[in-house]
Amino acid sequence: MNVKKKTKQCYDEDDRADGRFRDRLQVDIQTVSLIITDIRITHSGLYVITVSSQRRPLKIFNITVCVFATESVSVTEGDSVSLSVSLTLEQRGNKIMWRFGPTEVIIAEMNVKNNTKQCYDDRADGRFRDRLKLDVQSVSLIITDIRITHSGLYNITISRQEMPLKRFNITVYPRLPVPVISRVSSQCSSSSCCCVLCSVMNVSHVSVSWYKGKSFLSSISVSEHRDIISISLHLECLDDSYTCVLNNSITNQTQHLNTDVCHKCSAPSAEFYCCCGFTEVVIRLVVSALVGVAAVAVLVYDIRSRRDEQKKRSDTQLNDK
Known part of the structure; x- marks a missing residue:
């Protein structure tokens, strides 16, 4: 660029630097800046800023583009979860820190080489109180009796390095209640039919389904919190095994429809007496x-x-x- 003449040129359309900068370079004359958008690992390296009247560089940038995966962990409320990391021999001599949330507050730290460890379970509004344990042998932070308030992003970092060694995105799901099956006579047109309702209370992000044996019959799903959700089933009589299943992303609860609610089908000759329509x-x-x-x-x-x-x-x- 030429700031005085307000001219600029990006060479990202040709094959310079193997074309790795194609459609990624922008120049800002006001701030005298080169902007690399949508940066990739192949853009790591040494960048030098020079002027035509001077041999020595004005400034040198050594850019390292790091990629680290975020491990998604789903767990049921009340269970325990372990956040561990593999370390090199050199890294074992550094302080290892576990950070939580958008502010990355340090909730635990250890030094494997010195065999020292410390949990700060009074931080983060005290939500981790009496729930944090450190294992130096496995380089793990264990959260016991986990709750929904512990959902969020966890970073594992070491001293002398800004980038995290590992990230965990933990989602804690509430423990599912057992579905309740009840008979609803008001929904039947005849007293000889069997009309039942499968209900669950205080749930969110779940599905409730009816199955006949292993065959799917019907289902209802909710994402937001509901005080109660129900799904009905209309039968003449129990001719097979019927189950109501409540499930979320990681677990389920099942309730079987039994003869206390619906009578079992008789012989074919008696089928006349079991109907739900006039x-x-x-x-x-x-x-x-x-x-x-x-x-x-x-x-x-x-x-x-x-x-x-x-x-x-x-x-x-x-x-x-």
């Missing part, structure tokens, strides 16, 4: 009546046919005499 009852009664009438008609026809045949035989015998 129309079906009428249809079955009409069909049964028609079958009965037809049977009576056949019987009357058979009796009359036999009488006629017997009369013919008697008349024939009289004529022969």
Whole structure:
């Protein structure tokens, strides 16, 4: 660039530096700055700023682009979680620190070489009080009896190094209640049917589903907190194993529908007595009546046919005499 003439040029469109800067360079004349956007590991290296009238550099930048993964950990409230890291021999001589939250407050530290450790469980609003343990052998911080307030970002750093050695993003889910199954007679059109409701209270980010054996029947999901959610099931009778399943991303709770709530199906001949609709009852009664009438008609026809045949035989015998 030329600040006086207010001219500038980026050479990111050609194959300079193997084209690694293509569409990533911007120049700001006001601040006399070169901006590298969307930087990558391949952009690590030495950057020198010079002027045409001077051989010596004005400034030298040594840029190191680091990439470190964030390990996602999901855990149920009340369980324990271990945050550990692998160290080189050189790193073991440094102080290792565990930091929590956006302010990166130090909640624990240790020195493996000196076999020293310290937990600061009164920090971060005291939410970690009596819950932190350090294991020098495994270089681990253990959070016991974890709670939802412990969800968040954890960094493991060492002294003399700004970049974290490792990051953990912990999500703590509430412990799931056991679903409750109850019969709801008001939803059935007949007292002989079985209409049930599976309900859970005080949940969020869960799904409630009905299964017949291993076959999925229906489901309802919620993301925000609900005081109560319910899902219904309408049956004629228990002809299989029915279960209500409450689940989130890491665990589930199951409740089975038993004969205390719904009666078991009888033999096929008794199926007529187990129905939930008035129309079906009428249809079955009409069909049964028609079958009965037809049977009576056949019987009357058979009796009359036999009488006629017997009369013919008697008349024939009289004529022969």
